[in-house]
Amino acid sequence: MNSGFRITDATLDVLEVLLHEGGDIYGLKIAKAAGRPTGSVFPILAKLEDCGWVTSEWEAGDPAARGPRRRFYQLSPDGLVQARQLLTERRGGTVRSRPGLSPAPRPRWEGGR
Amino acid sequence: MAGEWRRGGVVVFLITAVALPLLLTEFGDWCPWLAARLVRWAARHLGDPASCRRYEEEWIANLNEVPGKLARLVAAFGYLAYMPRMRRSVRHRAARSLSSALPAPLGLPPVPRAFVGRARELDALRKLLHAAAESTTDRQLIYVVGMAGIGKTALATFCAYQMKEAFPDGQLFLPAWDQAGLGSYLDELLMALGVPASRIPQGKPTRVPCSGHVFPAAASSWS
Numbered sequence: 001m002n003s004g005f006r007i008t009d010a011t012l013d014v015l016e017v018l019l020h021e022g023g024d025i026y027g028l029k030i031a032k033a034a035g036r037p038t039g040s041v042f043p044i045l046a047k048l049e050d051c052g053w054v055t056s057e058w059e060a061g062d063p064a065a066r067g068p069r070r071r072f073y074q075l076s077p078d079g080l081v082q083a084r085q086l087l088t089e090r091r092g093g094t095v096r097s098r099p100g101l102s103p104a105p106r107p108r109w110e111g112g113r
Numbered sequence: 114m115a116g117e118w119r120r121g122g123v124v125v126f127l128i129t130a131v132a133l134p135l136l137l138t139e140f141g142d143w144c145p146w147l148a149a150r151l152v153r154w155a156a157r158h159l160g161d162p163a164s165c166r167r168y169e170e171e172w173i174a175n176l177n178e179v180p181g182k183l184a185r186l187v188a189a190f191g192y193l194a195y196m197p198r199m200r201r202s203v204r205h206r207a208a209r210s211l212s213s214a215l216p217a218p219l220g221l222p223p224v225p226r227a228f229v230g231r232a233r234e235l236d237a238l239r240k241l242l243h244a245a246a247e248s249t250t251d252r253q254l255i256y257v258v259g260m261a262g263i264g265k266t267a268l269a270t271f272c273a274y275q276m277k278e279a280f281p282d283g284q285l286f287l288p289a290w291d292q293a294g295l296g297s298y299l300d301e302l303l304m305a306l307g308v309p310a311s312r313i314p315q316g317k318p319t320r321v322p323c324s325g326h327v328f329p330a331a332a333s334s335w336s
Binding site for chain 2: 047070
């Protein structure tokens with residue numbers, strides 16, 4: 001796969017979080033979910049953004065009114081495909097459970113009488 | 114004897130019950146301030162102004178969400194620790210966006226295949242270019258002169274390839290076939306670098322500083 005950069009374990013962790021975490025996620029949240037130091041995810045996100053796998057946008061709102069804005073990250077359609085393929089390739093499709101990730105769906109008991 | 118003991122006790126009491134808590138509170142209040150300063154400093158040294166502004170705001174917003182005062186300082190050191198890697202990412206992005214904005218004719222021509230000798234000239238060129246790369250104020254033009262066919266373009270191109278790493282902002286090549294003057298080339302270069310035509314001021318005096326701002330460390334060769 002030609003991504004133009006080296007795909008490390010940390011990169012896979014970040015991709016995994018982006019793939020499975022819904023909603024608006026920003027640097028700190030991604031780092032927590034990936035179990036990595038906050039400073040370390042930004043270079044990875046920058047690289048992913050650079051090659052078009054990830055897009056980012058500012059949090060809505062006026063910075064003058066509510067202070068510095070966060071920046072939300074999400075996978076681009078291209079990145080989504082690539083990340084899925086890469087994770088299946090490198091991690092065999094099994095998602096390692098991490099403290100921040102949403103739990104895997106479990107069978108439930110349903111119905112009553 | 115007893116009086117001395119009592120005095121010693123008072124001093125110990127003052128230190129543990131008054132001075133130490135005061136110092137700790139002071140330190141606690143000082144932590145978030147220092148953390149913000151560190152993160153801002155790190156963000157401001159990333160590279161191009163746009164990235165600096167972006168990461169400064171983004172990082173401060175992220176830092177503000179870290180609970181606790183000491184934890185915030187620890188987080189700030191985390192940003193600092195990964196700053197070299199971040200710098201590389203940002204520089205790489207800037208270089209890529211520059212090269213992708215350039216149409217093909219503006220890249221360097223192919224490296225001369227059989228280039229031998231000229232060690233002295235190459236050395237001199239390298240020295241001049243290194244001096245230009247290190248200086249933040251000097252914009253330098255280096256001329257290679259000689260009779261037609263002697264290999265001025267080959268020398269300049271070979272040297273440009275050799276020194277690519279020293280000029281991450283990019284290398285441009287403009288063959289000066291016609292004598293239209295520097296002004297028309299500047300327009301062409303600025304547009305190639307992604308500056309919209311409407312933002313290129315007309316008239317030479319204003320156009321020259323504008324170009325200096327766009328490519329701060331680009332080496333250009335005129336042959």
